[in-house]
Structure formats: structure tokens, C-alpha cells
Amino acid sequence: MTTSNYATERETTEGRVFTVTGGDWDDVVSGVDPINEGRIVVNMGPQHPSTHGVLRLVLELEGETVREVRSVIGYLHTGIEKNLEYRNWVQGSTFVTRMDYLSPIFNETAYSLAVEKLLGITDDVTERANTIRVLMMELNRISSHLVWVATTGMELGAISIMLYGFREREYILEIFELITGLRMNHAYVRPGGVAQDVPDEAIVKIREFLKVMPKRLKEYEDLLSGQPIWLERTQNVAVLDVTGCLALGVTGPVLRSAGLAWDLRKTMPYCGYETYEFDVPTHADGDVWGRYLVRMAEIRESLKIIEQALDRLKPGPVMVADKKIAWPAQLAIGVDGMGNSLEHVAKIMGQSMESLIHHFKLVTEGFRVPPGQVYVGIESPRGELGVHAVSDGGTRPYRVHYREPSFVNLQALPAMAEGGLIADVIAGGASLDPVMGGCDR
Amino acid sequence: MTDSKPTSGGVPVPVTPAGATSGAPAEFPPSSPAGRGMFGNQGTGDTSGFGGLVRPRQPIEDSPRPYGGYFDEVRDALEEAYPAFGEAIEHVVVDRDELTLHIRPERIAEVCQVMRDDPALRFELCSSVSGVDYLGADARRLHVVYQLTSMTYRRRVRLEVAVTAEDPHVPSVTSVYPTADWQEREAYDMFGVVFDGHPALTRILMPDDWEGHPQRKDYPLGGVPVEYKGAEIPPPDKRRSYQ
Numbered sequence: 302m303t304t305s306n307y308a309t310e311r312e313t314t315e316g317r318v319f320t321v322t323g324g325d326w327d328d329v330v331s332g333v334d335p336i337n338e339g340r341i342v343v344n345m346g347p348q349h350p351s352t353h354g355v356l357r358l359v360l361e362l363e364g365e366t367v368r369e370v371r372s373v374i375g376y377l378h379t380g381i382e383k384n385l386e387y388r389n390w391v392q393g394s395t396f397v398t399r400m401d402y403l404s405p406i407f408n409e410t411a412y413s414l415a416v417e418k419l420l421g422i423t424d425d426v427t428e429r430a431n432t433i434r435v436l437m438m439e440l441n442r443i444s445s446h447l448v449w450v451a452t453t454g455m456e457l458g459a460i461s462i463m464l465y466g467f468r469e470r471e472y473i474l475e476i477f478e479l480i481t482g483l484r485m486n487h488a489y490v491r492p493g494g495v496a497q498d499v500p501d502e503a504i505v506k507i508r509e510f511l512k513v514m515p516k517r518l519k520e521y522e523d524l525l526s527g528q529p530i531w532l533e534r535t536q537n538v539a540v541l542d543v544t545g546c547l548a549l550g551v552t553g554p555v556l557r558s559a560g561l562a563w564d565l566r567k568t569m570p571y572c573g574y575e576t577y578e579f580d581v582p583t584h585a586d587g588d589v590w591g592r593y594l595v596r597m598a599e600i601r602e603s604l605k606i607i608e609q610a611l612d613r614l615k616p617g618p619v620m621v622a623d624k625k626i627a628w629p630a631q632l633a634i635g636v637d638g639m640g641n642s643l644e645h646v647a648k649i650m651g652q653s654m655e656s657l658i659h660h661f662k663l664v665t666e667g668f669r670v671p672p673g674q675v676y677v678g679i680e681s682p683r684g685e686l687g688v689h690a691v692s693d694g695g696t697r698p699y700r701v702h703y704r705e706p707s708f709v710n711l712q713a714l715p716a717m718a719e720g721g722l723i724a725d726v727i728a729g730g731a732s733l734d735p736v737m738g739g740c741d742r
Numbered sequence: 743m744t745d746s747k748p749t750s751g752g753v754p755v756p757v758t759p760a761g762a763t764s765g766a767p768a769e770f771p772p773s774s775p776a777g778r779g780m781f782g783n784q785g786t787g788d789t790s791g792f793g794g795l796v797r798p799r800q801p802i803e804d805s806p807r808p809y810g811g812y813f814d815e816v817r818d819a820l821e822e823a824y825p826a827f828g829e830a831i832e833h834v835v836v837d838r839d840e841l842t843l844h845i846r847p848e849r850i851a852e853v854c855q856v857m858r859d860d861p862a863l864r865f866e867l868c869s870s871v872s873g874v875d876y877l878g879a880d881a882r883r884l885h886v887v888y889q890l891t892s893m894t895y896r897r898r899v900r901l902e903v904a905v906t907a908e909d910p911h912v913p914s915v916t917s918v919y920p921t922a923d924w925q926e927r928e929a930y931d932m933f934g935v936v937f938d939g940h941p942a943l944t945r946i947l948m949p950d951d952w953e954g955h956p957q958r959k960d961y962p963l964g965g966v967p968v969e970y971k972g973a974e975i976p977p978p979d980k981r982r983s984y985q
Binding site for chain 2: 374375378380382383384386387418419421547548549550551552561563568569673674675676678685687689691693699700702704708709711712741742
């Protein structure tokens with residue numbers, strides 16, 4: 302039953318007790334003689350404040366110099382892709398939103414775009430729904446970048462920025478709560494549109510946010526940009542050039558900080574991004590400092606996009622007109638929280654048998670999606686977030702695969718960190734902005 | 743096909759659940775009912791007649807030319823740059839505005855090399871590598887799908903190879919696209935596709951000592967009935983539900 306490496310067992314009066322210990326650590330160090338060989342192996346994580354969740358790094362050190370980095374992932378694998386195959390297409394939104402928990406709106410949008418492409422209804426998605434998606438995505442991009450600057454600052458010794466970053470993120474989460482009902486795991490963007498319309502109070506709150514945020518950004522930069530410790534810890538640290546990025550598949554701010562202005566919102570637009578005016582910030586050096594500057598500039602660009610999106614938010618439907626796909630009822634807030642609107646319940650329970658049948662069929666069985674496969678890529682805060690969705694013609698996904706930027710980008714850590722100092726492993730890893738929930742799915 | 747259960751494994755073969763589903767045998771792996779019937783409970787309980795439905799699966803067919811868009815250019819450029827085109831390319835499919843090239847498995851690394859290096863193609867980025875298990879629909883059931891992106895021309899193309907579960911060998915493309923390293927490990931982990939020439943083909947998401955390949959269609963989800971107030975709740979694929 303047990304191997305002694307992982308769990309020793311002993312009998313007690315309460316029954317058998319297992320002591321689970323740290324895996325294969327003894328095996329890893331047994332081959333190394335730290336005194337004579339001059340190299341030591343250090344295990345960092347999977348529970349370490351600087352590894353962004355449950356990432357484990359096995360570092361081989363010569364003094365303070367890192368000779369080899371091996372990343373061990375999978376600690377947060379929850380089988381979301383497998384689970385998707387057992388629920389209908391609409392229920393998929395609820396699963397994918399939990400992958401990369403710092404950018405749930407992007408997970409949902411990528412999934413919805415893929416399902417819409419399979420259904421062939423990409424052009425039927427209403428203008429208001431697309432505008433809301435853009436609005437939500439850009440808010441989410443800001444909140445994700447804020448968490449990045451907050452945690453990276455903390456890991457490199459700038460504790461104050463952590464408090465400020467999370468404070469503003471909290472503001473965005475409140476906006477999300479107002480719009481979707483939840484701070485995280487929204488399942489708000491659904492195939493065909495969005496779950497419900499944006500309330501007016503939320504617009505007011507977003508406008509306030511737009512007013513406040515530029516000043517706050519200035520505060521962050523006052524805290525960090527001129528600070529000698531921050532500069533020392535980031536400049537010329539963990540450099541990766543464009544060639545390295547492309548070979549290792551690294552996209553997003555890390556690629557742009559190396560100088561290539563590759564942003565899917567510009568190069569392969571979706572959700573109407575081609576109609577918005579914004580710039581793609583880049584930097585030439587490809588170091589942690591450049592990634593910091595690019596992310597801060599991206600927050601400003603996102604504010605510009607949000608402002609444009611608010612201006613063009615015209616009244617209209619937020620779901621496709623096709624009643625065979627659209628959720629049968631708009632959601633509304635009731636005394637016990639969010640649910641089907643009272644009029645809808647009154648209609649299906651009291652007036653229309655057909656409506657009841659339709660509601661029942663759509664909710665229990667779901668809609669059918671014609672067989673085929675598609676790939677959709679969008680620009681998440683971490684890079685290209687791709688969805689490969691396959692349908693066999695049924696009411697459930699046959700296969701959904703997420704090309705997670707956290708997963709792909711993390712491969713670049715050895716290239717950034719080997720040969721450098723051990724402290725720069727932290728800076729390099731943080732600058733990739735990996736989210737293990739997305740990486741392991 | 744329908745009886746192929748994991749014979750060994752990290753997950754035990756589920757026993758017939760008692761209680762909640764009134765003893766439905768639920769012998770069929772999840773992919774099978776996707777093509778048959780409506781409710782997933784074969785053999786009993788279903789008096790609606792829908793249980794006899796069979797959904798045919800379309801074979802892969804070549805699309806007629808012209809494909810439209812940049813697809814013709816990509817195909818012609820590859821045909822010109824790669825002498826073994828006729829032998830290596832099995833099908834060219836254009837569907838939903840996406841181009842898919844079905845490649846003979848042993849040729850995939852060569853084709854990727856040409857796709858990356860030819861000046862008329864320039865697919866510099868391998869966006870994604872993923873597996874799909876077409877159990878029951880294709881004799882070569884395990885497919886590996888590569889999404890290539892050309893940043894120069896802003897194009898995408900999909901390469902697809904198919905192998906059998908008995909001989910699941912595909913040449914690794916890591917020498918062409920180093921980014922495929924972890925993604926091939928994931929495909930190996932989840933589907934059991936063996937990438938020959940990969941520098942360190944080990945499991946990546948599942949524990950090292952895991953047995954079986956979880957994303958295969960004949961691998962059950964869950965598999966451990968959970969007891970709740972005396973009744974056994976079967977895993978999701980054994981419950982009665984629309985397919």
C-alpha cells in the first residue's frame with residue numbers, strides 16, 4: 302500500500318496512521334555530496350511565498366549561482382478539461398472560469414468565442430455583448446496586472462506596493478460583483494453573449510474608477526520607478542530576447558518587453574478590438590524592468606479602451622437572438638440572490654407550457670453543436686490564451702484544450718535563470734506572471 | 743471498443759453503482775454513448791425509444807479547391823517547398839475558416855521544419871499542441887493537433903496526425919519548436935502518445951507514478967462512487983443524462 306518514501310505508517314489505538322512526507326526529496330539529494338562537489342540542490346516550493354501558488358523549482362546551485370533549474374508543476378491539476386466533456390456546452394463556462402483565477406473573464410471569452418465559431422454564430426453576437434466583453438476583459442486585464450505588480454513588488458522587497466495593488470484590484474472586483482454577482486469565477490461571458498446586462502450603477506462606478514486610476518498609477522510609479530533597490534533587482538535581470546521568446550513560445554508582455562509588438566488584439570482582432578484606438582507598448586531590453594514598464598503602460602492603454610467602450614455602450618440585447626441557443630431567461634436579482642427573473646418564472650409556471658418545455662430542454666439537454674474543430678486565440682494578460690474545441694455533434698464538448706500562457710511561458714524560466722544569481726530566480730519567475738491554476742488546469 | 747476499460751490503474755474499475763440509478767449497468771465508456779442513444783443508460787430503463795439512436799460520424803474528407811483566403815497560398819507554398827508533399831499529406835480540410843493539414847505521423851517533424859523555415863510560409867510560433875481521442879470514430883484513434891502561427895503573415899494553420907493506441911509513436915517536434923516540450927509531455931501524460939526524440943518525455947500534470955492516460959475516452963471520470971446518506975452517487979458518466 303505505501304512506499305516508505307512517501308508515507309510511513311504506524312498502528313495506533315485510533316487505527317492506522319500515515320505520515321505523509323515530502324515525496325522524493327531524499328532521492329534528489331542523495332546523489333549529491335555538498336561538501337566535496339561544491340554544488341547543492343535546493344528545493345524551492347511547492348509551498349513558497351515567491352512561487353505564485355504551488356510551483357516547485359529544483360535548483361542546482363554553485364555558491365549563489367544557479368546552474369540548473371527544473372520546474373515541477375501539476376500540483377494544482379484539477380482535470381477541468383476532462384470534466385468539461387461531461388457537461389453541456391453552456392456549463393463549460395462555469396468550469397473554464399476557474400482555470401486562471403486571475404483572469405476569469407478571458408477564460409470565459411476564449412471559450413465562448415470557440416463555441417460561437419463552432420456554431421457559426423460569431424457574427425450574430427450583438428454589438429452590446431461584444432462591447433461588454435471588451436469592457437470586462439480590459440477591467441480584468443488591469444486587475445490581473447495589479448496583482449502582478451503587487452506580488453512581484455512584495456517578492457522583491459517592496460512591501461508597500463503590495464497593499465496598494467490589492468487595494469485597487471479590490472475596487473475592480475467590486476465592479477465585477479456589481480455586474481456579474483461574483484468577485485471571481487463569474488461564468489458571466491456565455492456562448493452567444495453575456496449572462497446579464499450591465500446595471501447603471503456599475504457604469505457610474507467604472508467612470509469613478511477611470512478618474513481615480515491614473516493618479517494611483519502615478520503613485521505606484523513614484524513608489525517603484527525611481528527606487529534604487531527596485532532598479533537593481535529588475536534591470537538586466539532574467540533577460541530573454543525575441544528569438545528566445547519565440548522558440549519557447551513566450552507571448553504577451555514578456556514578448557513585448559523584448560521588443561516585438563505582437564498583440565492579438567491588433568494582429569488577429571476579435572470582439573471588435575480593431576475599432577478601438579490603443580497602442581501596444583513595447584520595450585527593447587527584455588528584462589524584468591522592461592516587463593514592469595510594459596505592464597504599467599498596458600494598464601493605461603486598457604483605461605483608454607474602457608473609456609471608449611463605455612462611450613459606445615448603446616442599449617440593446619446582450620444575447621444572440623436565436624432562442625435555440627440563448628439562455629431562456631434574463632437573470633435578475635431576487636430576495637434570495639441572483640436567479641431567473643420573476644416574470645420568466647411566472648410565465649413558464651403559469652402561462653406557457655411551450656416555454657416551460659423549451660426552458661427545460663435547453664437547461665437539461667442544452668443545444669447541439671455541429672461536428673468539427675476550431676482554434677481561437679485571444680490576448681490574455683499573460684499572452685496568447687488559445688482554445689482548441691472539438692465537437693462531435695452532441696450537446697457536450699468532445700474535447701476542449703486550453704493553450705494556457707502560464708503553462709507555456711513557464712518553460713522559459715530555466716533560460717532566464719540559469720547562470721544568474723539565486724535571488725534573480727524569484728525576479729525572473731515573477732516577471733513571467735505564472736498563475737498555477739491556469740498552468741495546471 | 744465498448745468494453746475497453748482500463749485494466750490496471752490509478753483509478754479502480756467502477757463497480758455497478760447501487761441505489762441512485764436503480765442499478766443501470768452503465769457498461770459503456772463515455773465516448774460510446776456520445777454516438778449512441780440519448781441518455782447514457784444502455785439496456786434498461788429507457789422506454790422512450792431514443793436509446794436506439796445512432797449518430798453517424800463523418801470520415802475526414804478533402805475540401806475542394808479553391809479553399810479561399812490564404813489557404814491556397816499556404817498549400818501551394820508547402821507543395822513547392824516540400825518535395826514529399828504528395829506522400830506526407832493525407833488530407834487538406836478547410837472548415838469554419840480554418841485550414842487543417844492531415845499529415846502522416848512519421849513526417850510531422852519534417853513538415854514543421856519546412857513550415858517554420860520556408861520564406862513563403864514562416865510559421866515561427868507553435869501556439870499549441872494538444873491531443874484528441876476519437877475512440878470508435880477512427881481506427882487511428884489518437885490524434886495530435888498542432889496549431890501553428892505565422893507572425894510574419896498573420897496566419898494560422900492546423901497540422902493533425904493520427905496514430906493507433908497500440909502503436910502511438912509520433913516524432914517529436916521539439917527540435918523545430920522547443921516550446922512543444924511541455925505540450926508534448928502533456929499529450930503523452932493525458933493520451934499516451936509517445937513522442938520519439940523528445941528530450942525527457944515524462945508525465946507533467948499527473949503524478950509520476952500514475953497509471954493510465956486520463957484524457958482518453960475509455961478512461962472514466964471519477965470512478966469512485968461517493969456514498970451520501972446511504973445511497974451511492976455514481977460518477978458523472980454513469981448517471982442518466984442527455985448525451
